[in-house]
Amino acid sequence: MKKTFKVSAAAALAISALTPVAAFAAESTVAADGFYTNNSFVAGSDFRASTNPEKAAILKNPETVMVIGGKVYFAKDAILATTNAQLAEIVMTEADFEAQHGELTKNGYEVTPVTGELKVESVSAINAKEVTVNFSKAVDEDSVIDASGALIANTVSISAVGTATAPGTLTPELSEDGKTLTLTATNSFKGQYAVTVGTAIEDLDGDAIKAFTSLITVKDTTRPTVTGTEYAADGTATVTFSEPVDTSKFTSSEVILKDETGAVTGAITATIDATGKFFTINAGSIPANKEYTVTLIGVQDAVGNLISPNPVTFTLVNSVNDTVAPKVSSVVASKVGEMKITFSEKIKSTSGVVGTFDINAAGSATDIDLSVGGNATVDKTGTVVTVTDAGLTAGIKSITIDAFSDLAGNPGTAYTKLVEFVADTTAPKYVSHEVKTISNVQYLIVNYDEEVTPTNPAIAYSYVDEKQVTKSGSIASGSAVSAYDATDATATAAKAIKIDLTGLNVGKYEFSLPASLVADADSNISAAKVVTQQVGKAELTDKDAPELDSTWVAASAVNGNKVTLVFNENVTATTALNIANYTVEGEKVFKSAIFDGDEKTVVLTLKDSALSLDGDRYLTIKNVADLAGNVIEETNEVLTFVETVRPTVTSAEVTAEDEITVTFSETVANVNDADFEVFVGTSTTADTITVTGSAKTYVIKLSAPLSTLSTAVTLDIVEGNDIEDTNGNALATVGSVTVTK
Structure with a gap:
């Protein structure tokens, strides 16, 4: 189906004619009629000559304003207006608009720069986890980042547009020169985002920044790389990446460590940092002054880009020594239930535990646990370690930190300090709201300045319907309101709530959010708030082009040398069974493709010996078309492949007068008598044999001893045998094998 872009009748008249719909008093105008953003201008005649997609792009841009006969409208509001009266509510004069946003010129609207003015110079994505905001001069860190290290409300917001991935919480970091703010998403950036910078940010002189809005599009296809290594005193190696990698998918099995002889070491511990920017290899695996080779396979970034090259191999050599003990620099209360501990250097983690704390010398120390689900983060x-604990109640507490050591294993000395925890009495504050369609259901998303829990009261509303009739009603108390965390569907507390709008008619609504709609962790309740929002019909996802079906699971797609794909609709044999349309890490490694049961399911078979290592790799799918000719968007899926090198017989030797020892290239299974035929002397009848053995070595027992070593012995590997290696790769050797004596 074709996507359509709908504009209300009132707005359509205004746009198409570029004359005001409502009757406005004549005034002297300066700006030409047309469409302006903060860096562009499209005349009315050019707009009318544009294609529908081009028009839609202009009108959907949140920066776009329309100037019509001296009146100014934000396009995003105008396209929702259904009557002249509603257009009148959102109109601005040129003077009012320019006072707030800058002069309207043929280059767009932009305030004439003031020497030394603080403004945003650019916004860009470094990768799928990080976005940078660059300022014209240094900003005051305290106006952007609060004491806990969190982004201050109403400073910078990054909101997903359309189907873009919600970034989740943004963690800020200001550069040393104060001119670059890096925002790291707990989720990731993928798609289009509206970036808003409010006037709360100040420069070092206390002057406010100029408000800024912009759209950015993030499509990270850059693969992460290894950028360097560092060594701690105990030999622990820290390996850094060019960008954050996905910590949830990083395991020790992705790290292969070999010593100077090329032998694989025993089990190692490779621990990924919470930021995903580096990992460490435990000291026991890297003795001092020895050279090791490390191979990584299948490591991927936040949006699934695999490391390059994949696998990647590099060398580690440990030659550092440290004898200085760590210290606790400070312990401060963040809030009731939370404290921050600052150490003089990085602290060693043992199964996630970096030390202990005791409250009021209770004698029962509690572990400081950085593991997933633990009570601390770093x-x-x-x-700097942040600890949460129910025992950190309001009042003065004696806190003792103990049982910590640095990365070299040097133990620290216990540290005790009196700390006062002050109860939070500040109510959660409304920040913003919007409508989002989630799984084809519309929700009103209300954002707050701290984590809250909904109390689920009824929510009254009034609205003007499509016939301009004012109506009222309410959303019943109960399950219609829930916590909203784009990264955790099961969250019961979050910095936003979602209100189910199912059953509401199309119209412009005023929602009366009641007092106590939400409460924070200290039971402070929110104030009443009235918000206005246009409610329309939920847009269904366009599935014109084929794609992998939602029931298809990458984790179970690979079975030995077979890869099964399931599309969401029937696809053509010409495109789906063309093995050139499927590659692994850019290589054509498949020898066949067949339909399995229907025209949605495709089974690919790998070439013999195509892959030499187990691990995660990219499968790229392209050019596959459905029956209507719609072509799949190039798709990259991370699959866990097993090596496909087929075992072989490396030797067959007479090792006793009635025994032949057969050696394989690797461990094999399913070896039995029926897999071999032995002919002794000139006999054309296979000897009766018995086969025993395991792993790589098997012994064939003849029915009778050889009378002389000059007697001819012929060994055949029977075609159709079921000998295979541990990954299910079938034996490559069949037919006659030379027997040495």
């Missing part, structure tokens, strides 16, 4: 420097 910042990017590795020295």
Whole structure:
């Protein structure tokens, strides 16, 4: 089906004619009629000559304003207006608009720069986890980042547009020169985003920044790389990446460590940092002054880009020594239930535990646990640990930190300090709201400045329907309101709530959010708030082009040398069974493709010996078309492949007068008597044999001893045997094998 872009009748008249719909008093105008953003201008005649997709792009841009006969409208509001009266509500004069946003010129609207003015110079994505905001001059860190290290509300927001991935919480970091703010998403960036910078940010002189809005599109296809290594005193190696990698998919099995002889070491511990920017290899695996080779396979970034090259191999050599003990620099209360501990250097973690704390010398120390689900987190420097505990109630507490050591194993000395925890009495504050369609259901998303839990009261509303009739109603108390965390569908507390709008008619609504709609962790309740929002019909996802079906699971797609793909609709044999349309890490490694049961399911078979290592690799799918000719968007899926090198017989030797020892290239299974035929002397009848053995070595017992070593012995590997290696790769050797004596 074709996507359509709908504009209300009132707005359509205004746009198409570029004359005001409502009757406005004549005034002297300066700006030409047309469409302006903060860096562009499209005349009315050019707009009318544009294609529908081009028009839609202009009108959907949140920066676009329309100037019509001296009146100014934000296009995003105008396209929702259904009557002249509604257009009148959103109109601005040129003077009012320019006072707030800058002069309207043929280059767009932009305030004449003031020497030394603080403004945003650019916004860009470094990768799928990080976005940078660059300022014209240094900003005051305290106006952007609060004492806990969180982004201050109403400073910078990054909102997903359309089907873009919600970034989740943004963690800020200001550069040393104060001119670059890096925002790291707990989820990731993928798609189009509206970036808004409010006037709360100040420069070092206390002057406010100029408000800024912009759209950015993030499509990270850059693969992460290994950028360097560092060594701690105990031999622990820290390996850094060019960008954050997906910590949830990083395991020790992806790290292969070999010593100077090329032998694989025993089990190692490779621990990924919470930021995903580096990992460490435990000291026991890297003795001092020895050279090791490390191979990584299948490591991927936040949006699934695999490391390059994949696999990647590099060398580690440990030659560092440290004898200085670590210290606790400070312990401060963040809030009731939370404290921050600052160490003089990075602290060693043992199964996630970096030390202990005791409250009021209770004598029952509690572990400081950085593992997933633990009671602590560590910042990017590795020295500041945040601990949450129910025992950190309001009042003065004696806190003792103990049982910690640095990366070299040097133990620290216990540290005790009196800390006062002050109860939070500040109510959660409304920040913003919007409508989002989630799984084809419309929700009103309300954002707050802290984590809240909904109390689920009824929510009254009034609205003007499509016939301009004012109506009222309410959303019943109960399950219609829930916590909203784009990264965790099961969250019961979050910095936003979602209100189910199912059953509401199309119209412009005023929602009366009641007092106590939400409460924070200290039971402070929100104030009443009235918000206005246009509610329309939920847009269904366009599935014109084929794609992998939602029931298809990458984790179970590979079975030995077979890869099964399931599309969401029937696809053509010409495109789906063309093995050139499927590659692994850019290589054509498949020898066949067949339909399995229907025209949605395709089974690919790998070439013999195509892959030499187990691990994650990219499968790229392209050019596959459905029956209507719609072609799949190039798709990259991370699959866990097993090596496909087929075992072979490396030797067959008479090792006793009635025994032949057969050696394989690797461990094999399913070896039995029926897999071999032995002919002794000139006999054309296969000897009766018995086969025993395991792993790589098997012994064939003849029915009778050889009378002389000059007697001819012929060994055949029977075609159709079921000998295979541990990954299910079938034996490559069949037919006659030379027997040595």
